[in-house]
Amino acid sequence: MAEPKATIPTAGSSVNQQQPTKIIGFLVIPNFTTIGFASAVETLRMANLAARKPLFRTLIIAADLEPVAASNGMRVLPDYSIGNAPKLDMLFVVGSNPIVSNHSTRPLLNWLRRLAHDQVPLGGICTGSHLLARADLLKGYRCTIHWEDIEALKERFPGIIISNQLFELDRDRYTCSGGVASMDMTLALIAREPGGRDIAAHAAELLLCDRVRGAQERQRVPLRQKLGTSQPKLSQIVAIMEANLEEPVSLEELASLNEVSVRQLERLFHKHLQRTPSQYYLELRLSRARQLLLRSESQVRDIALACGFISPAHFSKCYSRFFGVSPIGERKQVASLH
Known part of the structure; x- marks a missing residue:
């Protein structure tokens, strides 16, 4: 027909x-x-x-x-x-x-x-x-x-x-x-x-779609948009962190690059992100590691190095403390669901 x-x-x-x-x-x-x-x-x-x-x-x-x-x-x-x-x-x-x-x-x-x-x-x-x-x-x-x-x-x-x-x-x-x-x-x-x-x-x-988004729009809202224009230094610091997960930048370097003291840097993070700079940086690295763990076939050792951890053991300890399960354990749990 x-x-x-x-x-x-x-x-x-x-x-x-x-x-x-x-x-x-x-x-x-x-x-x-x-x-x-x-x-x-x-x-x-x-x-x-x-x-x-x-x-x-x-x-x-x-x-x-x-x-x-x-x-x-x-x-x-x-x-x-x-x-x-x-x-x-x-x-x-x-x-x-x-x-x-x-x-x-x-x-x-x-x-x-x-x-x-x-x-x-x-x-x-x-x-x-x-x-x-x-x-x-x-x-x-x-x-x-x-x-x-x-x-x-x-x-x-x-x-x-x-x-x-x-x-x-x-x-x-x-x-x-x-x-x-x-x-x-x-x-x-x-x-x-x-x-x-x-x-x-x-x-x-x-479809009750009040705004059709264009292809050029990004998937995630950058931190600078969440904070508005009032905290350009904090947004810049976080951008540097996100771009340097494999080889983390020290707090002293972050402060120097953005022309603030380490103390000012810590106050910015406490006030606007409710955590220390080190905690926030670690969370960024662990979040990236989790994406690679669950959505790639990379070895745990390679993921640890790609996210700035000195050894698989150190990575596993930090991961377990933050997510409540070891990297290998979580990968096995997800695999069992499919």
């Missing part, structure tokens, strides 16, 4: 242009992120309502036809497997949370490569970028991923251009950081269609 035709209004024209419904596939990986998946699918549905035409048809695709569990335990039933999926106009990979490398099987990677060879635009939602990178489909493209996974992606694929923006639309590769950022990305893609700007705006209204 022929695909239904959708009428997409053309900007500046009183005559509607006939265009076929676009078939958008969503490849769901076990432990996929529900919010990223639903935000994209629902945005496409609202676009159809806004246009009063079936502009988009969404399909759920998986490695096989078995139900796929999301990271919150919810299960979805695929419409197709990668073996019998129909021709697609676009595919989004909805990645697992956290990243699990054994989900990227050879048949799955080869299927993605065939789509790319057939010039099907490919996208990644949340950790979907990681799977596209494993398929060697992001070289030469700008991409993004959830902020917790940026360092792991950089470490695993050093040749890839990775940003910390909400989403990246680079030619025929569309990636977003996950969560509700997939709604922002999908609205931006809808706006690219003929007459799509008005449709995207109406869809955003139906």
Whole structure:
């Protein structure tokens, strides 16, 4: 049976242009992120309502036809497997949370490569970028991923251009950081269609989205924005800390670089962050270590060194004291959940 035709209004024209419904596939990986998946699918549905035409048809695709569990335990039933999926106009990979490398099987990677060879635009939602990178489909493209996974992606694929923006639309590769950022990305893609700007705006209204964020917006709110403009020195000091986790800068150096005394430095941290500079610096290093521990395959020894700890034993002691579980223990706990 022929695909239904959708009428997409053309900007500046009183005559509607006939265009076929676009078939958008969503490849769901076990432990996929529900919010990223639903935000994209629902945005496409609202676009159809806004246009009063079936502009988009969404399909759920998986490695096989078995139900796929999301990271919150919810299960979805695929419409197709990668073996019998129909021709697609676009595919989004909805990645697992956290990243699990054994989900990227050879048949799955080869299927993605065939789509790319057939010039099907490919996208990644949340950790979907990681799977596209494993398929060697992001070289030469700008991409993004959830902020917790940026360092792991950089470490695993050093040749890839990775940003910390909400989403990246680079030619025929569309990636977003996950969560509700997939709604922002999908609205931006809808706006690219003929007459799509008005449709995207109406869809955003139906979604009760009062502000459509642009691709250039960052995923995390920098400390300087949380503090406002009244504490430029504190913001600068924290920025230096964040940029020097592998080889921590001493308090004396931090104070000297920012033309304050160590005592003034300590007062700033106590007043605005309710902890000492050393405590805050340690928390930054431990938080980065936890991201690498849970979202990469790096050895504990390598993670300890990358986050400025003098030895794995010292790292394990600090980690256990702060998180209440050892690094190896936490990695095992997370692995047992998947």
